[in-house]
Amino acid sequence: MQFEWDPHNLRHVIEDHPERKNTVEEVESVFDDPNLVIKTGTRLGGEQRFNAVDTGNSQIINVVVFTVDKRxxxxxxxxxxxxxxxxxxxxxxxxx
Known part of the structure; x- marks a missing residue:
């Protein structure tokens, strides 16, 4: 899987909420687990969003809101x- 980190989203995910202890590696690791559950989320401005629910490297169940653009x-x-x-x-x- 390949990821694209928009600078604004990177700041929001990693820096704006230090209490969540998110890292790029932790967020991306959520998508590596075979138990990954994906729910269709909201559509904002024509962009479909999804919610990934799974454990990452930390073994904490996280929710990652994401979009898919050109794979x-x-x-x-x-x-x-x-x-x-x-x-x-x-x-x-x-x-x-």
């Missing part, structure tokens, strides 16, 4: 999943 994944935001999302993840992971 490139563009992360927009990332945060730790809340209880409702964690339950959704466990109900929908592959191989359960």
């Amino acid at each position: 490139l994944i563009r992360p927009i935001s990332c945060w730790p999943a809340n209880k409702q999302t964690i339950r959704y993840y466990h109900e929908n992971i592959k191989g359960k």
Whole structure:
């Protein structure tokens, strides 16, 4: 998988929320797990957004909002999943 990091989104994901302890490697690692759950998110300004829910290298269940453009994944935001999302993840992971 290839990723494209827009400078604004990079700042938003990594720097604007230091309490989330996001890194580029952590966000990208969410997409490496075979249990990845993807939900269709909102459409903003003609751009379809998706929510990836999975554990990254940290083993914390995260939500990554992203778009896909020319086969490139563009992360927009990332945060730790809340209880409702964690339950959704466990109900929908592959191989359960």
